[in-house]
Amino acid sequence: MAHAAKLGTNLTGVQMSPKDTERLLDAVNDIHPDVPGDSAGMMAERAVRTAEADRIGSVPIPGSAKGMLKSSFDMMRGKSPEVLLDKMGERLAYERNGVRLYDAMIAKVKGSDTPDSALIGTLQHIRDEEYEHMMLVAKHIETLGADPTAQTPCADVVGVLGLGPLQVITDPRTNVEQCMNALLTIELTDNAAWELLIELAEAGGHSNIAKDFKHALDQENDHLVKVKTLMRRDLTAQVK
Numbered sequence: 001m002a003h004a005a006k007l008g009t010n011l012t013g014v015q016m017s018p019k020d021t022e023r024l025l026d027a028v029n030d031i032h033p034d035v036p037g038d039s040a041g042m043m044a045e046r047a048v049r050t051a052e053a054d055r056i057g058s059v060p061i062p063g064s065a066k067g068m069l070k071s072s073f074d075m076m077r078g079k080s081p082e083v084l085l086d087k088m089g090e091r092l093a094y095e096r097n098g099v100r101l102y103d104a105m106i107a108k109v110k111g112s113d114t115p116d117s118a119l120i121g122t123l124q125h126i127r128d129e130e131y132e133h134m135m136l137v138a139k140h141i142e143t144l145g146a147d148p149t150a151q152t153p154c155a156d157v158v159g160v161l162g163l164g165p166l167q168v169i170t171d172p173r174t175n176v177e178q179c180m181n182a183l184l185t186i187e188l189t190d191n192a193a194w195e196l197l198i199e200l201a202e203a204g205g206h207s208n209i210a211k212d213f214k215h216a217l218d219q220e221n222d223h224l225v226k227v228k229t230l231m232r233r234d235l236t237a238q239v240k
């Protein structure tokens with residue numbers, strides 16, 4: 001796998017052929033779509049479908065026998081405890097996806113022209129912390145008497161959201177720098193999400209859970225700094 005950008009026979013830009021560009025612009029005026037409608041019609045149709053649609057899944061009712069029996073059982077309280085549970089399910093799914101993304105990234109670096117063992121070590125460290133976070137959230141879902149194996153609606157949504165970075169990193173043609181950009185997207189979202197989760201846990205009256213989550217947020221801040229630094233270092237070294 002090659003690193004970064006390379007000059008080549010890229011034919012996608014219009015400047016490659018001014019004559020064809022002129023013909024293309026003429027064709028835009030002469031040839032009309034054979035399907036009626038425009039973007040306004042699409043917007044109207046989407047609004048109709050949205051109004052008709054049902055919601056994406058539901059939050060399972062907590063209070064499982066296993067959860068109830070645990071000594072650390074922390075009663076669900078607050079006005080809408082399912083909101084916290086839904087977001088905890090989201091974090092669990094996201095961290096699980098994070099483990100898989102970092103595993104794929106480690107394979108990417110190992111397959112590069114110049115495998116960097118220090119970089120592999122850093123990625124492994126972050127990967128292991130994502131795994132810890134996943135287990136931490138699973139534990140606290142059980143603390144609330146709920147089932148960590150259930151997929152909540154927000155967990156479903158972040159699974160879809162993470163598909164872009166997953167496709168970028170697992171595409172054998174993408175290089176380390178391009179994949180680092182995908183990880184940056186993941187880590188920025190991760191940071192904001194942990195901040196919100198801590199606020200929700202505190203608002204729901206679960207200060208012990210919030211305390212554990214603060215430790216995860218500290219580690220997530222470190223992930224963000226590491227990914228940003230690696231990206232900057234690699235790319236500026238190539239430009240200089």
Ligand SMILES: [Fe+2]
Nearest residue numbers: 187190220223
């Ligand atoms: Fe992270």
